[in-house]
Amino acid sequence: MTAVLPPPPPRTDRRRALDGFARVLRAEWTKFRTVRGWVIGIAVAALVTVLIGILATAGPTLNHRPDAIPRGPDGRAVNDAFYFVHRTLRGDGSITVPVTSLTGMISAGPDMRRGVEPWAKAGIIVKDGLRPGSHYAAIMVTGGHGVRMQHDYVHDTAAPRAVASARWLRLVRSGETVTGYGSADGARWTRVGSVRLPGLATEVRAGAFVASPMDMAPTSHGATFDPAVATATFGTAVLTGGWTPGAWKGGQVGSAGTSGSYTDTLHGGFTESGRGLTVTGAGDIAPIVGGPALGTGYAVENLLVGAFAGILLTAVVGALFASAEYRRGLIRLTFAASPRRGRVLAAKALVIGLSAFLTGLVAAAVAIPLATMRARGHGFFVLPASAWTQARVVAGTALLFAVASVLALAVATLIRRGAAAVTIIVAVLVLPYVLATGGMLPDGPSAWLLRVTPAAGFAIQQTLVRYPQVDTVYTPSSGYFPLPPWAGFAVLCAYTAVALAAAAHLLRRRDA
Template identity: 50%
Template sequence: MSPYRSPLGAAGRDGFAQLVHAEWTKLRTVRGWTACLALAGLLVVGLGLLFASGSHASCMEGGKEVVCPPPPLGPGGEAVRDRFYFAHRPLRGDGQITVRVTSMTGQIRLPDSTPGIRNVAAGTVPWAKAGLMVKAGVRQGASYAAVMVTAEHGVRMQHDFTEDVAGRPGKVSPSAPRWLRLTRAGETITGEESADGRTWTKVGTARLAGLPDEVRIGLFAASPGDVRVSANTIGGFNVASRFAEVTATMDGLSMRGTGTAGAFARDDIGVHYEADGVTPHHPGGLQQAGGTYKITGVGDVSPLTEGPAVENTLVGVMFALIAAIVVGVLFVTAEYRRGLIRTSLLASPRRGRVLAAKAVVLLAATFAVSLAAAGVTVAVGLRVLAGNGVQVSPVPVLTGLRVVAGVAGVLAVTAVLALAFGALLRRSAMAVIAAVVAVVVPYVLATASVLPEQAADWLLRLTPAAGFAVQQSKPEYPQVLDFYAPSNGYYPLPWWAGFAVSCAWAGLALVLAVRRLNRADA
């Protein structure tokens, strides 16, 4: 007996390209499916631009409402915090500065226990810092390198806001002082530390490209806010940041190099002002008694990790995800419901290739629509936000492209996951619910501050919702005191790892669907 030959012939039976073309023809000719895909794109664009147009920001200056100034930008173009007290002298060419730090104290503003009475407690936050700095100028965002002692993280060498190298651990005290030394040789800055001022250990080296011949060199102090996390009544958490300042005592100062003689110039870099626009709000300062210096500062010298980000314009993705799930499910269950699946399977004796062709077509179509929608939303949304006075942290071009393409990828992979659920369950409502529970519910629970932080992290590590890590545009910096949690836009996995988890779930579901398709008749 001769083997059965389908009406499509050998090419139709064995040619995967022909299967893909057939599935593409189905997708584009069924109006409901194309309408649902278009709805996904419209939700991304419409809700994103609605969010942008409804967002406004302004600041007070001299008792008047003005447009908020953009954050200072560091040498790499990233938004930065550059708020600290700086006592400095000019240095032309090469030179060196040495000092001994003998103590660090401070104060932290706490909630008032008695109305009208300020509640201030003695203490320092872990990343309070003080030490020596070379800076290209006093302009916010200017290139710098610094060697410092910190309240809880020992000696550090930091430069240009994002770079951090650890030295010896431990706190500073009169019984355990730290000597610090900063040396300039051209564009190279070397930081060293010593316990006795005689035996020195290198902490790190920084090369500051384009450093001018004349720089500012001296003492500095800064203290970021006190970030505290507390549980709320529904099991999630609340975050508050309170004012904190640090005071460091130093002596044994020595400087060498052209221009370093004379008195210190004093700059409270980035200081905020009261409503009158003249009076500094929480100013720093320097007190000198003989060879002893007490320098007080607030703020931080670090990347800016707070504020709106590029991904905030993509608020419509969550709703578009549901539309993508519906398309994915119906793309296969509609054929089961109408009894047409047998016709599709006749095109190939290897049934899994039919499902693979559906997955390829759905993946490509969803990605194309989502990519266009996300690209338009980010480009237009950022312009609208800027026009409304909302300052969005700039990101490198490649990071912006990764966010746009990554969001499109998550929508496409989720549609494939829904397709697999549809092939497994063969019931539209059950498959849609399963996909929503697998992807949407974990994401909402993890980002809505309704779960403990560890539970939220695990949801975004193990479930298909891990792919949303592609949205994160701001890096997590170990040397920056902040609340790194999903509700604040930070994910437990790198973007590529989170996306890989989503792809793994979709792949596993497809494998199981193929097995059922091969074992059970349609």
């Protein structure tokens, strides 16, 4: 007797759809890898990205060491230049002092004029030694932003409105915690902020300080920067806790030239009159961002300047991947073998997108360390970025390659002409990026180009951060994008999604 086997279970619609898409995907991958020009184009895109990144760091060897730039507690490049009148504080203690006046001078070429730079700072500070880049916490009167408490270069807290214009300042150190207070009359005190400085030594330096960054004057294509100096008069300091006896000691911390080239007339110093102090200082205590500070340095994204050329090449390949079958009349065979046209478009997008993604990933991962080595070898510094930020830049560059190539594929599918599709990609992606970042347009139009065109996607590469307490040129030509990294990339993705949807719609409605 012959046993009768049960019939195999029927495949579900979802399983059949997956099997069908896998066959289409395999067919499109075979087409892509068997066309030598497309494979070579992808490889050249990676090579061009790396080579331009390396060559862009070429230039005359500078006479300073790139590692001379101070690093803050988190490894960030910082300005740490100010005039410091200090004593040693062992253990806990406090310092209270009134700031009775703050004046300044600004050097505009050979001329000097009176004026206080808005972020000139005069106040009291607790600092973990005199080494530039060490932990600190300070409360201060500023030239135009009221009373602030700042610590470790990137952190800034505005005083409550009640003491925003106060002139009495107090710092209290308790272990690793430093608390700042402000008062309008020296009797009633308001807490401005309390911060923890991890690893703060038992013995620290504390006292009065004055700093003044360069004065910025905005222009239509950026800004000019003039050296500035500030002078503050402090009343009698009241000290409690473990202060060493003796006279105040004064000296410059760091180099005032970190924030610009200061003339001989803009130098620091202090005098004692009665029980008060008059202190003059220049420089700044802040993170290094864009503007003149990058005159001898690079941000990480500057090392990937070749990415726009690599992206253009992968976009060309993406456009040809879609248009070649129309030009040769092979698209009818493709649709005969796979009648579901949307599935064919999805497979093509996945093949070119993954290929471009891997190309961008390899190119960025290779370009950054090689260009960094070359820059440092010529005496330039590269602004450090956290491991997470660098990973975002590398992965973001790869995503730029992928999405731009898919956008080109979708446009070529819409118009069925590879050359025309590439022209459109240049017009909407590459040209706005070059015009905006190359300083060819005023700042306003440049910023709008990087908000509303697909070129906004390049924001994914940005590592420079805008700090409210640092005045500099926050414009596309200096490396700043008007949208945050992922928001800018979302604009590019939105354009690509619309183009893909339109391409899929037309594929279903018109003849092959």
